[in-house]
Amino acid sequence: MLKLFFAVVRRDLMLAMRQKADLLQTVFFFLVVITLVPLGVGAETGLLRSIAPGIVWVAALLAALLSLPRLFAQDFADGTLEQMILSPDPLALIVLAKxxxxWLTTGIPITVFSLLAGLMFDLEPAVTGALAASLLLGTPVLSLIGSVGAALTLGLRAGSVLTSLLVLPLYIPVLIFGAGAAGAVAVSVAPGAYFLITAALSLFALAVAPWAAAAALRIAVS
Known part of the structure; x- marks a missing residue:
């Protein structure tokens, strides 16, 4: 099972490296959003510091949505997905690997560049660290829940729009508690509860999403 898992991960990473434009598009979109907000709301330091965690999390959420179509679309188009479904290997494990x-090509870069966002919004190092930690714990939810939405809308016209409508409401809890962790540190409140809830959301999504996405893929291909 581990060999299968890492083989699928390695394959998808190699495909992603061959399409660097898609990877750069996600990071560039994230940076553009967090750059434009200060231009729109003004340069008041106190205001920027107070809204920074929410803005960074919203930018991460939108960037993750932008990258969801590449999860299964290419495999669906070239017939690889059908072979994965017909293989004796557990489809849920293949989905989890994908x-x-x-997450490695979306969640990790977003987490790393959130440190730059801390500098842009003039956040204290402790707040920036809490923001990055919350993204590290919470971005798996974006990929896991997003995989279910991408599978449900696979092959449909305007699938990206439908995916956004399906998964955006489900992203709200992790958005609230992820941004709340950095906000708590900013007002000198212990962020432990926010981190625990964010991690719990990731674990719950990890337990449910691969199976749900696998079932949706079988329906999409049938």
């Missing part, structure tokens, strides 16, 4: 590869 989601993990997606």
């Amino acid at each position: 989601v993990f590869a997606h």
Whole structure:
């Protein structure tokens, strides 16, 4: 099982490296959003510091949505997905490996560049660290839940729009508690509860999403 998992991860990472434009598009979109907000709301330091965690999390959420179509679309188009479904290997494990590869190419870069966002919004190092930690714990939810939405809308016209409508309401809890962790540190409140809830959301999504996405893929291909 581990060999299969890492083989799928390695394959998806290699495909992602061959399409660097898609990877750069996600990071560029994230940076553009967090750059434009200060231009729109003004340069008041106190205001920027107070809204920074929410803005960074919203930018991460939108960037993750932008990258969801590449999860299954290419495999669906070239017939690879059908072979995965017909293989004796557990489809949920294959989905989990693909989601993990997606998180490595989306969630990790977003988490790293959130440190730059801390500098842009003039956040204290402790707040920036809490923001990055919350993204590290919470971005798996974006990939896991997003995989279910991407599978449900696979092959449909305007699938990206439908995916956004399906998964955006489900992203709200992790958005609230992820941004709340950095906000708590900013007002000198212990962020432990926020981190625990964010991690719990990731674990719950990890337990449910691969199976749900696998079932949706079988329906999409049948």
